[in-house]
Amino acid sequence: MSILVNKDTKVIVQGFTGKEGTFHAEQCMAYGTKIVGGVTPGKGGQEHLGQPVFNTVAEAVASTGATVSMIFVPPAFVSDAVMEAADAGISLAVIITEGAPVKDMMFAKAYAVKKDMMTIGPNCPGIITAEECKIGIMPGFIFKKGNVGLISKSGTLTYESANQVVKEGFGITTAVGIGGDPIIGLSYKQLLPMFEADPETHAIVMIGEIGGDLEIQAAAYIKEHITKPVVAFIAGQTAPAGKRMGHAGAIISGGAGTAAEKMAALEAAGVKVVVSPADIGKALAEVMKKV
Amino acid sequence: MNIHEYQAKELFKKYNVPTLRGHIAFTPDEAVKAAQELGGNIWVVKAQIHAGGRGLGGGVKLAKSTSEVREMAAQILGMQLVTHQTGPEGKLVQKVYIEEGADIKKEYYLGLLLDRALEMPIMMASTEGGMAIEEVAHNTPEKIIKVAIDPLTGFQSFHGRKLAFGLGLPVEEINTFIKFASALYKVYMDHDAEMIEINPLVKTGDSKFLALDAKMGFDNNALYRQSQVNEMRDLSEEEPTEIEAGKFGLSYIKLDGDVGCMVNGAGLAMGTMDTINYEGGKPANFLDVGGSASAETVAKGFDIILKDPNVKAIFVNIFGGIVRCDRVANGIIEATKITNVNVPVIVRLDGTNAVEAVEILKNAGIANIVAATDLADGARKAVAAAKGE
Numbered sequence: 001m002s003i004l005v006n007k008d009t010k011v012i013v014q015g016f017t018g019k020e021g022t023f024h025a026e027q028c029m030a031y032g033t034k035i036v037g038g039v040t041p042g043k044g045g046q047e048h049l050g051q052p053v054f055n056t057v058a059e060a061v062a063s064t065g066a067t068v069s070m071i072f073v074p075p076a077f078v079s080d081a082v083m084e085a086a087d088a089g090i091s092l093a094v095i096i097t098e099g100a101p102v103k104d105m106m107f108a109k110a111y112a113v114k115k116d117m118m119t120i121g122p123n124c125p126g127i128i129t130a131e132e133c134k135i136g137i138m139p140g141f142i143f144k145k146g147n148v149g150l151i152s153k154s155g156t157l158t159y160e161s162a163n164q165v166v167k168e169g170f171g172i173t174t175a176v177g178i179g180g181d182p183i184i185g186l187s188y189k190q191l192l193p194m195f196e197a198d199p200e201t202h203a204i205v206m207i208g209e210i211g212g213d214l215e216i217q218a219a220a221y222i223k224e225h226i227t228k229p230v231v232a233f234i235a236g237q238t239a240p241a242g243k244r245m246g247h248a249g250a251i252i253s254g255g256a257g258t259a260a261e262k263m264a265a266l267e268a269a270g271v272k273v274v275v276s277p278a279d280i281g282k283a284l285a286e287v288m289k290k291v
Numbered sequence: 292m293n294i295h296e297y298q299a300k301e302l303f304k305k306y307n308v309p310t311l312r313g314h315i316a317f318t319p320d321e322a323v324k325a326a327q328e329l330g331g332n333i334w335v336v337k338a339q340i341h342a343g344g345r346g347l348g349g350g351v352k353l354a355k356s357t358s359e360v361r362e363m364a365a366q367i368l369g370m371q372l373v374t375h376q377t378g379p380e381g382k383l384v385q386k387v388y389i390e391e392g393a394d395i396k397k398e399y400y401l402g403l404l405l406d407r408a409l410e411m412p413i414m415m416a417s418t419e420g421g422m423a424i425e426e427v428a429h430n431t432p433e434k435i436i437k438v439a440i441d442p443l444t445g446f447q448s449f450h451g452r453k454l455a456f457g458l459g460l461p462v463e464e465i466n467t468f469i470k471f472a473s474a475l476y477k478v479y480m481d482h483d484a485e486m487i488e489i490n491p492l493v494k495t496g497d498s499k500f501l502a503l504d505a506k507m508g509f510d511n512n513a514l515y516r517q518s519q520v521n522e523m524r525d526l527s528e529e530e531p532t533e534i535e536a537g538k539f540g541l542s543y544i545k546l547d548g549d550v551g552c553m554v555n556g557a558g559l560a561m562g563t564m565d566t567i568n569y570e571g572g573k574p575a576n577f578l579d580v581g582g583s584a585s586a587e588t589v590a591k592g593f594d595i596i597l598k599d600p601n602v603k604a605i606f607v608n609i610f611g612g613i614v615r616c617d618r619v620a621n622g623i624i625e626a627t628k629i630t631n632v633n634v635p636v637i638v639r640l641d642g643t644n645a646v647e648a649v650e651i652l653k654n655a656g657i658a659n660i661v662a663a664t665d666l667a668d669g670a671r672k673a674v675a676a677a678k679g680e
Contacts, residue, residue, distance in 0.1 A: 027613070075512060101513035103483050106410060106442055139612035139643055154558020156610045159642060160666065163610070180557065182407050209558055212407040235561035238546070238568045239577070242376070246542045246557025246579045248512060249407070254425040259565075276569040277562040278667035 002129035002174045003149065003194040003201075004092060004118075005068060009133050012060045012090075013038040014081045015072035017048050024072065024096070024137050025049055031134040036064040057088035070126065070135050071095045078122060079104035086115035094135045095121035095185070102248070105183040112185070119185025123247070125155040125177035136177065146171015148284065149195035151188055152207035153180040153247070157235060157277065161205050164281025170288060173201045180209060180247030188218035196226050203229045203287055205280060206271075210236035211249045211257045219265035229287035230271045233280055234259040292509045295339040297388040298523040299505035302482060308474045310502045313390035315339070322364035323357050325389035332356075333392030336363040338384040341528040343423070343490075343506065344374030350384065353392075360389065375423075385527060393501060398491035399458060400424055401472070403479045405486075406439060412479060413439045414446075414472060416454040420491035446476035464498050471500045482520055483513030532595055539591045540581050548573025549677045551596035551605040551634075553589070555580050555614070563608045566666055572674030575602045580609075585618075586625035593630050604635045606673035608666065611642035620648035624655045635676040637661045639669035 005011075011028070015021040016038020026049055029035050037052045037060050044055030054060040057069065069085045071078065071093055078100035085093045093112065100122045112119050120127055126136015130145040142159055144166045152158040158177050165172060176191055178184055188206060195201045204226070208215035215234060222230055237259040239245050241252040252258050263273050274283045300310045314325035326334045338350030345351050350372045354360040364387050373381035398420030406413040417435045419427045427434055436457030438450045451469030460468055471492075479487050488506040495501060514521050526534060536543035542557065546564070550572045554560035557579045564574035576596060580588050589607075596602055609619050619640060626632075636659055640648040649662050661676070663669030 076515065099512045101483055101516075102405060102485070102510045103442075103480070103513060106405075109410060110441075110443055137613060142612075142642065152558070154556060154562075156554075156556025156559035156612070157562055158558075159610050159612050160559055160562070163641060182405055183410050207558065209561060214407075217408070233562070235558050235565060238564040238574055239561055240544070240546065243544050243577075245544065245561050245577055248510075250557060250561070254428070276566050276667065276670075277559075278566055278569075278665065278670070 001198050001200040002132065003191070003198050004174065004176070005127055005129050005133045005135060007032065007132040008034070009068055010034050010036045010064060010066040011068045011070055011135055012036060012057070012064060012066040013070045013072060014057065014085065016040050016053060017043055018072060021072035022049065025070070027140070028070070028134050031140040033133045033135060036066050057084045057090065061088045061090065066090070068092045068094065068135060071097060073097060075099035075101070079108035082108040082119065083111050086112045086117040090117055092118045092120070094126050095119060096124065096126055096137055098123040102182050105181065109183055109185065120176060121179045121185060123181050124179030125158055127174065127176045129174045130172045138175070138177065142166065143175060144171040147173060147200055147202040149173050149198065149201040149204045150175035151191050151204065152177055153209050154207060154235060157207045160277060161207055161280045165205065165284055168281040168285040170284065173198060180211070180249050182212065182249040187214045189214070189221050192218065192221055192226055196228060201228065203231065203284060205284060206230055206232045208232065208234045208262055209247065209250050210234070210239050210245065210259050211251045213257065215262040216265045219269040219271065222266070222271060223269035229290065231280060231283045231287060232266045232271045232273050233277050234262045234273070235277070237275070292511055292514060292520070292524060293341045293528070294507050294520070294523045295341065295525065296337065296505050297339060299487070299507040300502065302478055302507070303502055303505060306474045306478045308471060308478060308502055309500060310505070311390045311393055313388050315386055316364060316389055317386050319361045319364040319368065322387055322389050323361050326354070326357050326360040329389065329391045331391050334360050335390045335392060336360060336367060337388040337390060338367045338372050339386045339388050340372055340377070340382040340384055341525070342374050342376040342382060344376055345372065348372050348374040350374070382528070393493060393503065394496040395493045396496050397494045399494070400427070400490045401475070401492040402488045402490070403475060403484070403486065409439050411439050411441055412476070413437050414450065414454060414476065416458055418458055420493070424488070424490065440476060442480070446473045464494070467498070467500055483510045483517055484508065485510050532598055536578070536595050539588060541588060541592060541595065542577070542579040543595055544577040545599060546574050546576050547601070548575045549601045549603040550673050551575045551599070551602040552608065553578050553580055553592045553596065553605060554608045555610065559608065559610060563606065563666070563670070566670040567606065567674060570667070570670045570674045572670070572677055575599055586622040586629070589622045590626035590629040593626055593632050597632065597634070602634060603679070604637065604673050604676035605632070606669055607636060607638045608669055609640050611640060611645065615644045616640040616642055616648035617644040617651055620651040623652070623660070624657065627657055627660070632659065635659050635661060637663050637669050637673040637676060639663040639666060641665065
């Protein structure tokens with residue numbers, strides 16, 4: 001088992017024939033992901049990486065039965081691509097593109113919610129179910145199969161955490177990189193219950209960072225509803241206030257969104273919070289002993 | 292990206308958000324000329340820097356004659372203005388805004404920003420004009436009235452009514468306020484603003500509303516389609532090293548410690564700073580070299596980190612994913628040829644081809660490069676090296 005995606009998930013790529021889309025679609029296919037086609041307006045009817053190219057998402061869905069779209073279009077076209085996917089009945093859009101305007105995402109997300117389409121990202125590494133299906137840009141080999149669910153705002157910290165989990169002798173069910181923009185799709189609060197319900201997931205690692213209050217919402221949710229052990233790290237304990245730390249959403253504004261307040265809320269919810277990211281693997285090994 | 296008060300007011304004027312008349316001046320002479328053009332017998336001389344709290348810091352002064360305008364402009368221009376937002380070193384004032392006086396009856400606060408939890412803009416108003424809104428929010432949260440505005444419907448009169456009645460405005464002033472708030476929402480949306488703050492918003496003796504101050508910040512991701520806003524960018528208000536880093540696709544923020552950091556990915560970069568702190572050291576900077584970590588970007592990264600004289604050691608922490616570590620290792624070796632790195636460099640490479648990468652570094656035999664096995668080991672070695680151990 002796993003959450004959201006598995007070896008049978010049919011995936012199309014929006015921005016299929018572009019440089020990034022091509023490179024990563026190829027990597028995903030090599031990992032075993034069922035990429036069944038792609039969309040590049042004006043190139044419909046062609047073949048790319050052995051798969052059909054369509055002019056519209058609607059045609060791609062009708063012809064391939066795809067339920068998930070991986071989006072690689074340039075930032076200015078992200079909201080259009082997300083809305084097109086939602087309109088065509090895609091159930092999950094994974095938005096890899098970095099740099100989409102916040103206003104665009106505000107409209108695109110509202111429309112996706114209205115159309116019942118889940119989104120992951122933007123500006124994220126994507127989602128991977130270990131040894132089954134990779135939809136994104138993460139290095140697949142790090143994610144050995146196992147019993148740990150992973151949710152993270154940061155790409156490289158996802159790899160770092162997964163690597164530590166594996167070094168401790170455990171593995172991953174599904175890892176989701178949710179992105180660090182001000183407006184994102186699925187977040188901790190939506191993903192935690194999925195991991196709680198997944199019988200193969202025995203523990204959850206959650207990586208957060210400064211800015212916004214998604215981690216605080218997660219803490220409240222964990223306290224009420226999550227029975228599986230959770231290990232958390234919040235990046236940016238040493239970040240100065242008012243400075244944007246790389247991610248568009250990683251900023252302490254008006255004194256709110258600090259690592260300290262998030263760590264305190266998670267600890268109060270019974271989460272094992274580590275101060276150093278180097279201790280994620282060790283903390284996980286500890287909680288797994290009790291499972 | 293932020294702009295100055297006078298620039299925000301230019302945008303306001305185009306959308307009929309009422310402001311006072313004013314002119315920008317770079318010298319005391321220009322300030323006097325501006326006052327003469329404006330006419331009247333009272334003017335306000337306002338320092339233009341990208342920080343709040345200018346009045347308290349002595350950057351806003353009232354003048355009752357043109358000779359006073361000259362005197363005050365001379366005082367303010369060239370000063371290092373210190374406010375609660377500038378840090379102790381303050382900011383150099385290079386221009387002043389000369390504004391006509393106003394008959395102020397009451398001061399309010401009005402702001403617009405994205406509510407990340409609601410995923411829509413919220414407009415906030417308060418009767419506590421002139422005070423820092425963070426303080427009001429902390430001490431008397433009931434004095435802040437908020438309305439969320441669904442972008443799919445846009446600003447409606449009921450949003451304005453909720454704020455106006457919340458502020459206790461008399462019925463005959465409500466429509467004027469709604470017009471003001473509605474126009475402000477349009478300024479916000481049309482320019483991809485991240486926040487607008489009017490503090491204070493004033494009501495004049497004849498019951499009109501005016502933006503006495505104006506602060507605006509913008510979504511950097513949207514600047515490509517905001518040419519007018521882009522032209523307002525004042526590079527002298529930004530950190531020169533941060534601008535230079537940006538030119539090379541690096542994201543750099545200077546901090547006050549002595550362990551330089553070079554990392555791929557923003558989250559891991561923050562995590563690396565936290566690890567250094569945890570191991571008893573202090574990070575000198577945040578630096579995300581991005582996905583490629585080529586010889587050129589690594590060399591540029593070293594250059595930028597070493598501009599800070601406090602740096603005693605550098606911790607290079609790369610988790611190779613799609614980027615192969617052996618390439619990064621070669622990049623680091625190349626970089627040491629391009630630029631002179633005179634402090635110990637602790638290198639931790641993990642992920643794709645990490646074993647080969649460590650070999651490459653070892654074989655290069657560069658004296659001040661030390662290999663680390665993992666994140667904790669790297670941080671410990673870097674902290675020790677910075678302490679001269």
